[in-house]
Amino acid sequence: MRHDWIEDVLAVAETGSFQAAAERRRVTQPAFSRRLRTIEESLGVRLFDRSAKPARPLPHVLARLDAMREIAAGLRELSAHFRDDAEAARSRIVIACQHAITTATAPTLVERVSGLDLDVRLRSANRDECLALLLTRQADLALVYDVDGSAPLDGADYLVVETIGTETLVPVAARAALGALDEGWVRGELPIVAYPEDVFLGAVQRARVFAPLRGSLRLRVRLETALTTAALQCARAGLGVAWVPRSLCADDIAAGTLVALTRTLPSVAMRLIATRLRGVTSSALAAAWPRIVALDAARRSPEASMP
Incomplete structure (x- = not known):
């Protein structure tokens, strides 16, 4: 059963007629009647007694109304969760930080993006784990230390790297x-x-x-x-x-x-670097990235206004 089918059947049972159910479902009565026949044909079973005036659900449908209401409510809740999660993802940025950076620098970073109405989530880990979170797209960007002469970052060919402090x-x-x-x-x-x-x-x-x-x-x-x-x-x-x-x-x-x-x-x-995946961005990351990479300039000029 599809969600909209369950809602159609419940509308008939709860309003008492095809006409009232059609109004609730915001379609014309002829179109709604055709929809109900399509449901019956798809299921291979009659659901309504059309000989009665007005037509009403058959006893085997009435016996399942509570179960149908529970399923419909669950599906509505699930749909709402999907919408909420999608909206949250558009406004969420996940930052993977080395442990010391989380303690010493993260509060300043959060302040830098505070005016963007973003949900900032910090993941504190060792450097290799931070880069792994980035490369597997479990984080939008990573903040890690680097030193001159050290080996290139894992996955360097796929990364955009900016030095944001020392x-x-x-x-x-x-x-x-x-x-x-x-x-x-x-x-x-x-x-x-x-x-x-x-x-x-x-x-x-x-x-x-x-x-x-x-x-x-x-x-x-x-x-x-x-x-x-x-x-x-x-x-x-x-x-x-x-x-x-x-x-x-x-x-x-x-x-x-x-x-x-x-x-x-x-x-x-050491250098404090910010890195993100090349060619992969979200609206949240696109908004936050310029402010994060400007962190060093902001530190040197504390009176400078936020960009």
């Missing part, structure tokens, strides 16, 4: 732990918080930080985590030196609870 991976330690760090330094030992080697920051840390240090220091990994926010917490707790994005630890450094050890330990310059 960042620095800086070594920090709790001020209260500096004495213990100095003692370890004298022994040639450095307690550190590391990222796993199979995540982007872990590969960067090993190539740009650990490699230059290994000739002069024994690096003692106190904890390994893929989360920059967890690494920051470990540094605050005095577990060792952690390399975290400066934007994530700037408040701690300003407050004096953390100390940036950039004079003695390597830092890594």
Whole structure:
């Protein structure tokens, strides 16, 4: 049974005549009668007693009215959900962010697109997972870190890439732990918080930080985590030196609870990039993209008006 067929039959049962049902269904009575015969022919069964005046549903139809009402209501609700979902999709943008970017930069990004009446959904993940979400179209754009000389982004041929800011991976330690760090330094030992080697920051840390240090220091990994926010917490707790994005630890450094050890330990310059699939866009992404790629200019000129 089609949805409109069920509604036609219910209209006859609930109004009491073909004429009244036709008015409810907003068609002429002859056209409505032909529609009812088409339904009967398609089902191969009579549904109405036309010998009665006015015509009325047969007993086997009346016995199923409650079931038909339930089905019709369910189909109306499903149709409404489809319409609502389609409308939401037109005004929704899904952004996949590396964990640190979600914490440090996402609020500014949301503010940048707040005037567009968009539903912004953030997906926080490791860099490879962010790019996978983009390439499988589960995200409209991805915000990730990159460093000069690193391997091209996965699927780079299919991507539009814009640099929207700069960042620095800086070594920090709790001020209260500096004495213990100095003692370890004298022994040639450095307690550190590391990222796993199979995540982007872990590969960067090993190539740009650990490699230059290994000739002069024994690096003692106190904890390994893929989360920059967890690494920051470990540094605050005095577990060792952690390399975290400066934007994530700037408040701690300003407050004096953390100390940036950039004079003695390597830092890594990074770029914050926004990327989307080439040739794939939506009205929401088309509206948001110019504001997102202008983020760096907005940061340099805080008084600048929103585009």
